Amino acid sequence: MARAIPTIPRKSASQKRSKATVETLLDATARVLVRQGYDRASTNRIAETAGVSVGSLYQYFPNKEALVAALVARHNRELLELVRHAVKKVASLDLATAMRELVRAAVDAHLVDPALHRIFAEQVPRMGQLAKIESLQQEAFLLMRSYLEEHGDEISVRDLDAATKICVTAVEALTHEFVINKPDALAGDRDRFIDEVTRLLMGYLMPGRVPDEQNRRRT
Amino acid sequence: MARAIPTIPRKSASQKRSKATVETLLDATARVLVRQGYDRASTNRIAETAGVSVGSLYQYFPNKEALVAALVARHNRELLELVRHAVKKVASLDLATAMRELVRAAVDAHLVDPALHRIFAEQVPRMGQLAKIESLQQEAFLLMRSYLEEHGDEISVRDLDAATKICVTAVEALTHEFVINKPDALAGDRDRFIDEVTRLLMGYLMPGRVPDEQNRRRT
DNA sequence: AGACAATGCGAGTGATAGCTCGCAAATTCT
DNA sequence: AGAATTTGCGAGCTATCACTCGCATTGTCT
Numbered sequence: 164m165a166r167a168i169p170t171i172p173r174k175s176a177s178q179k180r181s182k183a184t185v186e187t188l189l190d191a192t193a194r195v196l197v198r199q200g201y202d203r204a205s206t207n208r209i210a211e212t213a214g215v216s217v218g219s220l221y222q223y224f225p226n227k228e229a230l231v232a233a234l235v236a237r238h239n240r241e242l243l244e245l246v247r248h249a250v251k252k253v254a255s256l257d258l259a260t261a262m263r264e265l266v267r268a269a270v271d272a273h274l275v276d277p278a279l280h281r282i283f284a285e286q287v288p289r290m291g292q293l294a295k296i297e298s299l300q301q302e303a304f305l306l307m308r309s310y311l312e313e314h315g316d317e318i319s320v321r322d323l324d325a326a327t328k329i330c331v332t333a334v335e336a337l338t339h340e341f342v343i344n345k346p347d348a349l350a351g352d353r354d355r356f357i358d359e360v361t362r363l364l365m366g367y368l369m370p371g372r373v374p375d376e377q378n379r380r381r382t
Numbered sequence: 383m384a385r386a387i388p389t390i391p392r393k394s395a396s397q398k399r400s401k402a403t404v405e406t407l408l409d410a411t412a413r414v415l416v417r418q419g420y421d422r423a424s425t426n427r428i429a430e431t432a433g434v435s436v437g438s439l440y441q442y443f444p445n446k447e448a449l450v451a452a453l454v455a456r457h458n459r460e461l462l463e464l465v466r467h468a469v470k471k472v473a474s475l476d477l478a479t480a481m482r483e484l485v486r487a488a489v490d491a492h493l494v495d496p497a498l499h500r501i502f503a504e505q506v507p508r509m510g511q512l513a514k515i516e517s518l519q520q521e522a523f524l525l526m527r528s529y530l531e532e533h534g535d536e537i538s539v540r541d542l543d544a545a546t547k548i549c550v551t552a553v554e555a556l557t558h559e560f561v562i563n564k565p566d567a568l569a570g571d572r573d574r575f576i577d578e579v580t581r582l583l584m585g586y587l588m589p590g591r592v593p594d595e596q597n598r599r600r601t
Numbered sequence: 602a603g604a605c606a607a608t609g610c611g612a613g614t615g616a617t618a619g620c621t622c623g624c625a626a627a628t629t630c631t
Numbered sequence: 632a633g634a635a636t637t638t639g640c641g642a643g644c645t646a647t648c649a650c651t652c653g654c655a656t657t658g659t660c661t
Contacts (some may be wrong), residue, residue, distance in 0.1 A: 179658075181608060201507060205648060216610040221650065286507040288420060304567070328567035329556060329578055336555030337548060348523070348547035359548055366585025398628075400638060424618060435640040440620065 185223050187213045192234045197278045201286035206230070232292040235283060239299040242272045250306045258317045258368065261310065263361045269334050270353065273342035281343050304331050311368075318368040330364055337363075404442050406432045411453050416497045420505035425449070451511040454502060458518040461491045469525045477536045477587065480529065482580045488553050489572065492561035500562050523550050530587075537587040549583055556582075 191213030195204045206227050210217045224230040249268030253261040273280060287293065308327040311318060320326035341349050341356050349356055365372070410432030414423045425446050429436045443449040468487030472480040492499060506512060527546040530537060539545035560568050560575050568575055584591070 179607090184608080200509065206650080207648075210611095217650075218611065218652085219609050222608075226649075286509070288505040290419065290505070324567035325569070325574075325578055328559075328565055329582060332556055332559050333552040333582065337551055340547075340551050346547055348543035350544070355544075359544055362589065363548060363552065363582065363586045366589050367582045370581065370585050370591075372590065398637090403638080425620080426618080429641095436620075437622085437641065438639050441638075445619075 181223075184215055184219060188215060188220055188223065188230065189234050189237060191215075192230055193276075193279055196231070196234075196282045196286075201231075201282065201288075204231075228292050231287060232296055235287070235293065235296045238276065238279060238283070239296065241275060243299060243302055245272050245275070246303060246306065250310060254310065254313065258314055259361065259365055261314075262364045262368075263357060265307070265310075266334060266338070266357050266360045266364070269338040270342060270357065273338050277342055280339075284339065284343070300331070300335070303335070304328060307331050319370065320368060326368065330367070333363065334360060400442075403434055403438060407434060407439055407442065407449065408453050408456060410434075411449050412495075412498055415450070415453075415501045415505075420450075420501065420507075423450075447511050450506060451515055454506070454512065454515045457495065457498060457502070458515065460494060462518060462521055464491050464494070465522060465525065469529060473529065473532065477533055478580065478584055480533075481583045481587075482576060484526070484529075485553060485557070485576050485579045485583070488557040489561060489576065492557050496561055499558075503558065503562065519550070519554070522554070523547060526550050538589065539587060545587065549586070552582065553579060 188209065191209050192204065195209050195212050199208070204227070206220055207217055209227075209230065210220045213220075220230070224233065246268055249265060249271075253264045256264070289297070304327060307330060308323060311323060311327055311330075315323075318326075337356075337360050340346060345351065349359075407428065410428050411423070414428050414431050418427070423446070425439055426436055428446075428449065429439045432439075439449070443452065465487055468484060468490075472483045475483070508516075523546060526549060527542060530542060530546055534542075537545075556579050559565060564570065568578075
């Protein structure tokens with residue numbers, strides 16, 4: 164019997180050892196991206212680094228973009244695990260403590276593989292298949308909103324969606340800057356940084372409370 | 383007499399009409415970047431779009447990266463003009479009003495050429511010559527800090543540099559998101575957005591003040 | 602053991618990229 | 632006007648890239 168679909172969408176097909184080949188290819192992609200950059204990361208080079216032939220590479224990934232997209236997806240899956248866990252742990256805590264822990268989780272997430280994260284942020288063009296991979300942002304948004312919803316009586320904002328988006332965007336940008344670019348202004352003190360960002364969030368979500376008051380559980 | 387430096391750094395040299403050629407090339411670069419994306423923006427295509435030969439292009443720009451770097455620099459110069467002007471106008475105003483106007487300026491800056499800005503953010507790899515072009519961020523930081531320094535008695539932060547960095551990073555990320563990605567959560571209402579970001583800043587810089595108090599001039 | 606599919610291989614292909622070089626046209630200088 | 636210089640040209644070179652195809656090896660099923 165002829166191949167089912169011998170044509171264009173020559174995509175997934177793995178059982179047994181071929182799974183390992185795919186993983187090896189993703190690992191190699193990460194290494195080449197970090198060491199050579201996106202432009203120099205040719206499919207040939209990636210295959211060579213993986214110790215796999217180009218032909219095999221093209222059996223699982225129709226093009227370079229699909230390869231990178233798969234790597235991004237794998238990386239994001241790891242980060243999401245981390246963030247989901249943090250949100251779960253924090254669900255019943257008061258706002259100030261919860262926010263602090265979530266910021267800490269954001270920092271931890273950025274510390275998983277900073278070099279790779281930097282490449283994704285600075286060199287990988289977001290287009291085509293890559294455009295859809297931003298589900299991490301979306302999921303983080305939903306998790307954060309569900310927390311804020313549950314704790315609606317502790318906060319005072321007009322529009323929950325807007326407030327959530329602002330918190331998530333700000334935390335991600337600040338954490339990224341802190342971990343990836345380590346600016347002088349934010350020095351290297353991690354707990355100090357987490358403190359500041361927590362203050363930023365609390366001042367926004369609980370305007371009118373002085374910091375000390377924010378640390379007390381609402382009665 | 384032989385050319386002064388016929389070798390590698392075949393860089394600037396313009397008087398009269400050659401200036402126009404350079405500008406035309408930068409305009410063409412912008413158009414090709416926006417319409418075709420970074421990868422498809424080859425030097426040949428850019429030269430063709432500009433109605434200039436490749437040879438001429440290489441007389442002024444040693445490579446594609448230099449071309450894009452020059453375009454980024456030109457774009458940033460325009461934005462900086464805008465931001466500098468806003469900071470000057472705001473120097474003597476109270477914190478709440480000043481912050482609101484600065485956020486507004488940030489939005490305006492992002493609205494200068496959103497399509498191009500998006501390309502810079504999403505597709506142009508930051509490396510080599512491009513890495514140095516981040517002076518916009520640095521200048522914004524300095525401007526903001528000088529304002530906060532002058533108004534030190536209105537705010538309560540421990541570390542001015544850290545607070546400045548946090549404000550600038552947050553505002554830039556939020557504004558970018560608002561203008562470039564227009565997320566549902568932030569809707570399309572510009573003044574509403576500016577309000578929210580201003581509240582974020584004020585809650586951070588003046589913790590313990592209720593919003594209404596923040597809007598009154600300090601006595 | 603034998604047959605058939607799944608997986609792996611890598612030299613080779615066509616396309617396109619960045620970039621050069623010898624020459625022509627325009628501009629400036631004297 | 633004539634010489635010198637700056638500016639502009641574009642066919643063409645080399646390198647590299649993404650991707651294919653016919654064949655070899657490995658694994659599975661009976």
